[in-house]
Amino acid sequence: MAYSDKVIDHYSNPRNVGTLDKSKSNVGTGLVGAPECGDVMRLQIEVDENQVITDAKFKTFGCGSAIASSSLATEWLKGKTVDEALAIDNMEIVEELALPPVKIHCSVLAEDAIKSAINDYRVKNGLEPLVEAKSHH
Amino acid sequence: MLKFPIYLDNNATTPMDPRVLEAMLPYFTNHFGNAASRNHPFGWAAEEAVDYAREQIAALINCNPKELIFTSGATESDNLAIKGVFEMYASKGNHIITATTEHKAVLDTCKHIEKLGGQVTYLQVNSEGLINLEELEAAITDKTILISIMFGNNEVGVVQPIREIGRIAKKHGVLFFSDATQAVGKIPVDVEADGIDLMAFSGHKMYGPKGVGALYVRRKNPRVKVTAQMDGGGHERGMRSGTLNVPGIVGLGKAAEICRTDMASDTARIVAMRDRLERELLQMEESYLNGNKESRLPHVSNISFKYVEGEGLMMGVKDIAVSSGSACTSASLEPSYVLKAMGMSDDLAHSSLRFGLSRFTTDEEVDFAISHVKEAVTKLRELSPLWEMFKEGIDLDSVEWAEH
Numbered sequence: 001m002a003y004s005d006k007v008i009d010h011y012s013n014p015r016n017v018g019t020l021d022k023s024k025s026n027v028g029t030g031l032v033g034a035p036e037c038g039d040v041m042r043l044q045i046e047v048d049e050n051q052v053i054t055d056a057k058f059k060t061f062g063c064g065s066a067i068a069s070s071s072l073a074t075e076w077l078k079g080k081t082v083d084e085a086l087a088i089d090n091m092e093i094v095e096e097l098a099l100p101p102v103k104i105h106c107s108v109l110a111e112d113a114i115k116s117a118i119n120d121y122r123v124k125n126g127l128e129p130l131v132e133a134k135s136h137h
Numbered sequence: 138m139l140k141f142p143i144y145l146d147n148n149a150t151t152p153m154d155p156r157v158l159e160a161m162l163p164y165f166t167n168h169f170g171n172a173a174s175r176n177h178p179f180g181w182a183a184e185e186a187v188d189y190a191r192e193q194i195a196a197l198i199n200c201n202p203k204e205l206i207f208t209s210g211a212t213e214s215d216n217l218a219i220k221g222v223f224e225m226y227a228s229k230g231n232h233i234i235t236a237t238t239e240h241k242a243v244l245d246t247c248k249h250i251e252k253l254g255g256q257v258t259y260l261q262v263n264s265e266g267l268i269n270l271e272e273l274e275a276a277i278t279d280k281t282i283l284i285s286i287m288f289g290n291n292e293v294g295v296v297q298p299i300r301e302i303g304r305i306a307k308k309h310g311v312l313f314f315s316d317a318t319q320a321v322g323k324i325p326v327d328v329e330a331d332g333i334d335l336m337a338f339s340g341h342k343m344y345g346p347k348g349v350g351a352l353y354v355r356r357k358n359p360r361v362k363v364t365a366q367m368d369g370g371g372h373e374r375g376m377r378s379g380t381l382n383v384p385g386i387v388g389l390g391k392a393a394e395i396c397r398t399d400m401a402s403d404t405a406r407i408v409a410m411r412d413r414l415e416r417e418l419l420q421m422e423e424s425y426l427n428g429n430k431e432s433r434l435p436h437v438s439n440i441s442f443k444y445v446e447g448e449g450l451m452m453g454v455k456d457i458a459v460s461s462g463s464a465c466t467s468a469s470l471e472p473s474y475v476l477k478a479m480g481m482s483d484d485l486a487h488s489s490l491r492f493g494l495s496r497f498t499t500d501e502e503v504d505f506a507i508s509h510v511k512e513a514v515t516k517l518r519e520l521s522p523l524w525e526m527f528k529e530g531i532d533l534d535s536v537e538w539a540e541h
Binding site: 003011014017019031032033034035036038039040041042059060061062063064066067112116 | 444445446447448449452453482483484487517519520521522523524525533538539
């Protein structure tokens with residue numbers, strides 16, 4: 001399969017790889033996917049008192065498109081408010097990375113990871129989880 | 138100077154030996170005759186070349202030259218052997234025994250036989266890829282006409298206990314067919330000593346050309362016949378019609394001759410490189426060799442790297458051409474059925490690489506492959522949440538995954 005230059009770039013030089021301290025109350029962690037499906041993404045956000053995402057980190061077990069989708073997501077998350085982050089749609093990731101149809105699920109997973117991290121942050125801070133995960137099982 | 142990507146997929150196909158090409162060339166142009174033309178020197182020259190190739194091949198597998206049927210390749214030979222025996226021996230029975238790790242050309246042919254009303258037993262293999270001889274013998278009934286067990290496996294290189302299978306087949310009066318595509322030319326194959334009645338192999342896995350193969354069909358003790366699967370001029374003792382592919386057959390013959398004369402020296406060199414590759418890669422944590430370590434082909438090594446995903450790994454090792462244990466044709470990944478049959482979990486099957494070495498592989502290429510794979514696996518593990526969880530001592534089986 002031919003990968004787009006952007007996918008190759010993110011795969012070769014992934015942004016924001018790493019781990020945030022998940023015990024902190026202002027850190028939200030999303031872990032989505034399953035090993036037997038070939039994709040597991042962990043995406044973390046650190047949120048300040050103004051609801052701005054000051055840091056984002058990821059680790060992904062998956063193909064190049066999955067790695068690129070999550071790497072791109074962390075780039076986009078930094079500096080956004082939580083509400084702005086919620087508005088990120090997987091199709092924006094598909095467009096940016098020029099993902100082929102068979103790889104759209106990678107972008108869906110990245111969107112799920114963002115929402116899951118935000119929900120974790122909300123629950124930790126006494127808020128109701130807001131959103132439904134987009135992927136269906 | 139290394140040329141990239143480095144070819145380490147020699148179980149898929151081998152490059153042709155230049156000596157083989159040289160032997161073939163005159164038969165495209167000067168000696169273009171039809172080997173079935175009995176009335177003029179053009180035909181005689183072609184027939185003579187084909188007969189010589191038969192002798193070269195017969196010497197490699199210890200058969201009579203007349204026992205070789207030329208085909209288009211191993212897939213056709215597999216089809217001809219299984220369907221041909223099924224039809225020819227219909228009055229004796231309709232039961233075939235094979236194994237779950239056979240090549241698709243055998244498995245799909247057996248599925249076809251089932252649709253025709255035949256009975257097929259698919260033997261399981263153990264975690265090392267070997268069949269159980271007691272199970273094989275127990276599966277034989279008075280309706281059994283054929284045992285079809287491959288010589289060496291194409292994905293993991295495991296060599297089945299062929300001689301013992303041959304003895305069991307003989308003891309019960311059942312024919313024994315072996316798909317020996319990966320074995321012929323690489324390890325000693327002797328149809329007499331091994332007790333094989335029919336055997337398939339192919340030119341392009343042994344440094345010969347694509348589009349040519351052969352089926353060995355025993356003529357004595359017992360005399361075996363297969364029903365032709367194509368109607369036509371009755372070539373190849375009536376078992377395979379169609380004008381002979383003279384240049385291809387000449388190439389197969391030459392390839393067989395070189396394999397016979399060079400096998401010992403080729404194998405010594407290839408095994409040394411394979412063992413070094415394996416030793417280095419297995420030094421990495423959580424890497425596993427797949428298949429039996431003793432009974433196997435000299436030129437293949439199949440290794441799983443836990444906690445990295447197969448497709449990502451393939452992208453990371455783009456400077457070497459290898460095969461992976463995962464066939465990703467669509468959004469859903471299909472792990473290798475051979476590794477699955479050996480009881481391997483999906484995720485470990487996905488993260489396996491098959492390295493296939495050849496006569497032309499060099500030490501420098503192996504050195505490069507070692508460092509390239511180590512680098513890719515290390516990088517992907519640094520990226521992998523599963524590796525981090527493993528390092529923290531989390532049992533991944535206890536995690537409730539949000540499956541998608």
